[in-house]
Amino acid sequence: xxxxxxxxxxxxxxxxALYLSKQGHDVSILxxxxxxxxxxxxxxxxxTPIASLEERVACWRNLTGETxxxxxxxxxDYTFLNHTLxxxxxxxxxxxxxxxxxxxxxxxxxxxxxxxxxxVVGTLNVIYAIKExxxxxxxxxxxxxxxxxxxxxxxxxxxxxxxxxGREDVLPFPKQPGSMYHLSKVHDSHNLMFAAxxxxxxxxxxxQGIVYGLHTDETKLDPILVNRLDYDGVFGTALNxxxxxxxxxxxxxxYGEGGQTRGFLNxxxxxxxxxxxxxxxxxxxxxxxxxxxxxxxxxxxxAKKVQKISKEEGYQIDIAHIENPRFxxxxxxxxxxHTKLIELGLSPHLLTDEILRGIFRTVIQYKDRVxxxxxxxxxxx
Amino acid sequence: xxxxxxxxxxxxxxxxALYLSKQGHDVSILxxxxxxxxxxxxxxxxxTPIASLEERVACWRNLTGETxxxxxxxxxDYTFLNHTLxxxxxxxxxxxxxxxxxxxxxxxxxxxxxxxxxxVVGTLNVIYAIKExxxxxxxxxxxxxxxxxxxxxxxxxxxxxxxxxGREDVLPFPKQPGSMYHLSKVHDSHNLMFAAxxxxxxxxxxxQGIVYGLHTDETKLDPILVNRLDYDGVFGTALNxxxxxxxxxxxxxxYGEGGQTRGFLNxxxxxxxxxxxxxxxxxxxxxxxxxxxxxxxxxxxxAKKVQKISKEEGYQIDIAHIENPRFxxxxxxxxxxHTKLIELGLSPHLLTDEILRGIFRTVIQYKDRVxxxxxxxxxxx
Numbered sequence: 001x002x003x004x005x006x007x008x009x010x011x012x013x014x015x016x017a018l019y020l021s022k023q024g025h026d027v028s029i030l031x032x033x034x035x036x037x038x039x040x041x042x043x044x045x046x047x048t049p050i051a052s053l054e055e056r057v058a059c060w061r062n063l064t065g066e067t068x069x070x071x072x073x074x075x076x077d078y079t080f081l082n083h084t085l086x087x088x089x090x091x092x093x094x095x096x097x098x099x100x101x102x103x104x105x106x107x108x109x110x111x112x113x114x115x116x117x118x119x120v121v122g123t124l125n126v127i128y129a130i131k132e133x134x135x136x137x138x139x140x141x142x143x144x145x146x147x148x149x150x151x152x153x154x155x156x157x158x159x160x161x162x163x164x165x166g167r168e169d170v171l172p173f174p175k176q177p178g179s180m181y182h183l184s185k186v187h188d189s190h191n192l193m194f195a196a197x198x199x200x201x202x203x204x205x206x207x208q209g210i211v212y213g214l215h216t217d218e219t220k221l222d223p224i225l226v227n228r229l230d231y232d233g234v235f236g237t238a239l240n241x242x243x244x245x246x247x248x249x250x251x252x253x254x255y256g257e258g259g260q261t262r263g264f265l266n267x268x269x270x271x272x273x274x275x276x277x278x279x280x281x282x283x284x285x286x287x288x289x290x291x292x293x294x295x296x297x298x299x300x301x302x303a304k305k306v307q308k309i310s311k312e313e314g315y316q317i318d319i320a321h322i323e324n325p326r327f328x329x330x331x332x333x334x335x336x337x338h339t340k341l342i343e344l345g346l347s348p349h350l351l352t353d354e355i356l357r358g359i360f361r362t363v364i365q366y367k368d369r370v371x372x373x374x375x376x377x378x379x380x381x
Numbered sequence: 382x383x384x385x386x387x388x389x390x391x392x393x394x395x396x397x398a399l400y401l402s403k404q405g406h407d408v409s410i411l412x413x414x415x416x417x418x419x420x421x422x423x424x425x426x427x428x429t430p431i432a433s434l435e436e437r438v439a440c441w442r443n444l445t446g447e448t449x450x451x452x453x454x455x456x457x458d459y460t461f462l463n464h465t466l467x468x469x470x471x472x473x474x475x476x477x478x479x480x481x482x483x484x485x486x487x488x489x490x491x492x493x494x495x496x497x498x499x500x501v502v503g504t505l506n507v508i509y510a511i512k513e514x515x516x517x518x519x520x521x522x523x524x525x526x527x528x529x530x531x532x533x534x535x536x537x538x539x540x541x542x543x544x545x546x547g548r549e550d551v552l553p554f555p556k557q558p559g560s561m562y563h564l565s566k567v568h569d570s571h572n573l574m575f576a577a578x579x580x581x582x583x584x585x586x587x588x589q590g591i592v593y594g595l596h597t598d599e600t601k602l603d604p605i606l607v608n609r610l611d612y613d614g615v616f617g618t619a620l621n622x623x624x625x626x627x628x629x630x631x632x633x634x635x636y637g638e639g640g641q642t643r644g645f646l647n648x649x650x651x652x653x654x655x656x657x658x659x660x661x662x663x664x665x666x667x668x669x670x671x672x673x674x675x676x677x678x679x680x681x682x683x684a685k686k687v688q689k690i691s692k693e694e695g696y697q698i699d700i701a702h703i704e705n706p707r708f709x710x711x712x713x714x715x716x717x718x719h720t721k722l723i724e725l726g727l728s729p730h731l732l733t734d735e736i737l738r739g740i741f742r743t744v745i746q747y748k749d750r751v752x753x754x755x756x757x758x759x760x761x762x
Contacts (some may be wrong), residue, residue: 078490109509120501120568121494124561128490152550153543162534162543162555168712169533169553173605174543175571180505182576187501187568192555194564198708198762327579333548343505381579 001278001373004088006030006075006126007070009053011228012142012211012270016094018225019271020278021066026343028069028088029053030081030097033078035228038104044235046228047244047366048214050051055060075122078129085133089235092278095126095141098184102146103234103379105181112180119184120191127195135201138281139192140274143207145263147186147291152331155336158205158289178328179381187362189289196287204277208270209263209293212239212351213359216268218231219277227267229363232374239264243360246317247367250375256324258300259331263293263338266349276344291338294348309356313364325377336374346379382659385469387411387456387507388477390434390447392591392609393523393651396477399599399606400543400652401659402447409450409469410434411462411478416609419485425616425755427609428565428625428747429595440605456503459510466514471487473659476507476522479565479700483527483707484615484760487564500565501572508576516582518664520573521655524588526644526674526717528567530557531710536717539670560762569570570670577668584667585658589651590644593620593732594740597649608648610744613755620645622756624741626696627691631756637705639681644674647730657725657745672719675729683701690737690754694745708760 005012005022008029021027031053035038039045051059057068061275069088073080075097098119099105105115123141130137148155151174160173172193177188189205214229230236231244242252265273273292282288299306305318311315324330342348349355384401388394389410402408412434420426432440438449448470452463454479458543466474479500480486486496504522511518529536532555541554554575556567570586577584595610612625623633646654654673663669678686684700691698705711723729730736 109505112509113505116501116568116572117507119496120497124490124494124497128493151547151552153545153552160543160545162541164534165540167534171532171534172557174541174552174555176553177571178579180572180575183568183571186571187497189569190558190564191497191561194558194561198559211542246736337497 001091002026002088003092003094003278004028004030004090005096008099009033010035010096011230012267013096015216015219016271017068017191017275018060019216020275021068023275027072030071030084033072042232042234044232045368045369047231047369047370048226048229049362049369050226050228051224055224059222060373063221063381075125075369076118078125081106081125081129082133085129088094089134090137092138092140092276093126093130093324095123095139097122099181101235102179102181104298106179106379106381108376114183115181116187120187121180121333123191124187125190127201130338138202138204138278140204140206140277141188141192142204143189144182144185144208145291146182147177147189147207148173148333149178150334151176154250157291157340159338171345178326193287196285200285201286202282202284204282205287205289206273206277206292207289209265210239211265211267211270212236213267215308215362216271229368232380233377235327238299242303243363244370245375246306246315247360247363248370249315249317250372251318251320252303252306253320253322253376254299254303255322255326256332258303258321259298260328261296261298261332261334263291263296264351265293266355268349269294269346272346273341276341280344290340291336292341293338296334296336305356309353309360313357313360321374327381382472382489383469384473384659385409385411385471386475386477387695388479390414391416391477392611394477396600396608396648397599397652397655398449399441400597401656402441402449403599404656409452411452411465411498412453414453421615423615425613426750426752427751428612428744429607429610430750431607432605433608436605440603444602456506457499459506462506462510463514466510467718468551470515471518473519473521474507474511475655476504478503478518482616483560483562484758487500487666487760487762490508496562497565497568501568504572508572508582511523512576513580519583519585519659521585521587521658522569522573524570524586525563525566526588526590526672527560527563528556528570528588530559531713531715532557533714538672538718538721559707574668577666581666583636583663583665584669585663586670587658587673588666588670590646591618592646592648592651594648597652603700610750614758615760619680623684623687625746625751626756627687628741628744629751629753630696630698632699632701633687634701634703635646635680635684636703636707638711639684639702640679641709642679642715643675644672644677644717645673645732647736649730650675650727653708653727654722657722657727661725671721671724672717676732676743677715677717686737690734690741692740694741706761709760714746
């Protein structure tokens with residue numbers, strides 16, 4: 001299949017591009033390079049030293065003989081997007097190309113407006129370009145489990161059957177997102193649902209949990225192919241951030257009580273989930289939602305797991321409950337359905353001590369690159 | 382109370398400004414003049430000849446001695462908005478200031494992107510400016526009943542109690558909007574709900590039905606104060622458009638079967654609903670939703686009512702079922718709750734033959750201004 005990966009230079013997009021290329025697909029990366037610019041803006045870095053996209057692509061070509069086509073530009077630039085789609089004429093458009101940090105979106109008004117404009121307009125452009133140029137192309141859009149918030153009922157995959165006053169309907173699952181970023185994803189979901197139904201587009205919305213790990217079989221092949229790894233208070237996420245804190249002897253910073261429970265998955269499962277969605281496209285007119293995670297953990301559970309592993313590796317680390325910088329419930333019910341990707345063939349890489357130890361040992365190699373000042377949350381809402 | 386009315390030069394905003402001024406409030410109109418520009422863009426006009434905002438305000442001052450302060454600028458311009466709020470320091474911010482036509486938003490990609498960017502960024506700016514400058518100010522935001530779509534269950538006012546797998550929660554009512562415009566309103570609602578809960582803002586979201594009529598007691602006082610009246614395929618809405626079609630001997634253009642059922646209200650009730658919401662503010666942190674309409678009708682019902690009235694007035698008019706330009710169900714279940722404004726004191730102006738006749742006779746006076754070519758829908762989705 002001909003596959004475009006928007007955001008193909010990022011943490012999820014890059015390993016997905018390699019994996020799909022390895023499976024024999026004709027992969028094009030579309031990226032605006034903004035993720036690297038945000039490191040400069042925030043004075044942060046990837047724990048791993050990442051090569052430029054040009055070096056990455058050249059390395060992959062040398063190793064495998066496969067070409068990853070690159071299109072450098074912005075989804076909010078319709079002329080560029082139109083040109084790219086006309087040139088590639090993709091069967092699948094994988095859309096990782098958004099600003100994906102909740103804290104970044106909450107820095108101030110400008111960052112909130114940027115995040116919503118960037119994500120919503122980029123996705124609107126994808127919708128219109130595909131409708132105009134390749135209407136049968138399957139859009140695989142990355143959403144987030146954070147769209148649902150933490151309702152006091154079980155979370156279903158996109159839709160819920162509601163019985164009310166003697167009548168019944170299957171309706172979009174109500175959304176209660178907790179940041180300007182998460183809100184932008186909810187807006188995208190509504191726009192995509194409309195586009196699928198009104199215009200017959202094929203859309204899969206992958207409500208992804210929090211991704212941990214960094215390596216996949218492909219990114220390990222050469223140091224030039226290494227994936228980025230974020231640990232700072234803005235782009236770093238739970239588990240990965242804890243592992244890096246442990247590696248440098250920093251307290252594990254649990255926000256508040258730590259009862260916040262979320263869905264998690266290994267980066268190795270992210271790339272496989274995209275392949276599964278691509279191999280089983282949504283029907284024309286279908287807006288299909290999969291919850292893309294494999295296990296649920298509370299933040300405190302994860303901190304304890306990391307504490308245990310690091311102790312076994314000879315690092316004695318404390319857990320620090322710091323003031324929660326976010327507006328969120330610290331104890332709540334959480335149970336979310338996630339069977340659809342399993343039914344289509346996903347075999348999860350579950351979080352074992354061995355996997356945690358593997359990430360920890362990798363992280364240890366790079367620990368001298370950590371900027372300690374960036375570790376704590378500075379953005380509050 | 383000091384009240385800002387964003388969009389105070391428009392069809393709903395202008396009579397609201399007059400009405401609230403009449404009740405003794407200190408009213409400021411914030412408007413960018415775009416609604417008048419869209420007439421030029423589309424080659425359309427208001428059925429009624431409308432004076433400039435300056436003339437309108439001067440006339441009101443001469444008649445009543447009351448000053449409507451004016452702030453000419455755009456909500457997407459944060460500097461302007463910030464300056465205005467600092468100067469006025471309002472108790473209430475009434476937000477009519479959005480692109481409000483579904484067909485306009487569906488003209489093409491540019492108009493879709495404009496509508497969503499304009500509405501979402503304008504509302505985000507209102508949120509941030511109020512949070513920063515007057516955090517106790519009550520935001521009264523105009524939503525639309527179209528946010529809900531046409532579910533097969535009763536529509537509640539913003540929230541619904543859902544029982545699911547032995548558990549229960551009260552959650553935001555699921556939204557299924559049917560155009561890029563309606564989607565923009567759903568995005569606004571989610572953003573406002575978050576802002577209320579995270580930052581303690583006071584927010585009332587008025588999901589308004591389709592407004593008919595043009596005069597209020599205040600707009601009738603002088604021809605310079607007359608309200609605008611849209612009849613074209615882009616900004617004209619059912620009922621008002623039918624009345625104008627009847628006045629010029631045009632078939633009543635029912636889209637498809639005409640079983641589309643919606644909530645309707647008289648413009649005289651719109652202005653009163655805003656006052657009621659203002660007099661009973663939402664609590665800090667509360668995102669309150671009222672369904673603002675008084676009666677439900679199918680489009681075909683309305684056409685028949687107009688046909689009957691116009692026949693009595695000596696005009697023999699046919700009903701034409703034309704191809705539906707929209708993606709929507711033409712027969713469906715529809716029942717929506719609308720008791721909260723009634724409980725707070727709304728006494729509806731229900732749609733009687735007398736009221737219809739009154740609007741019809743007013744419309745007749747201006748019928749020579751009708752541009753017949755603009756009557757039919759040209760924008761399809």
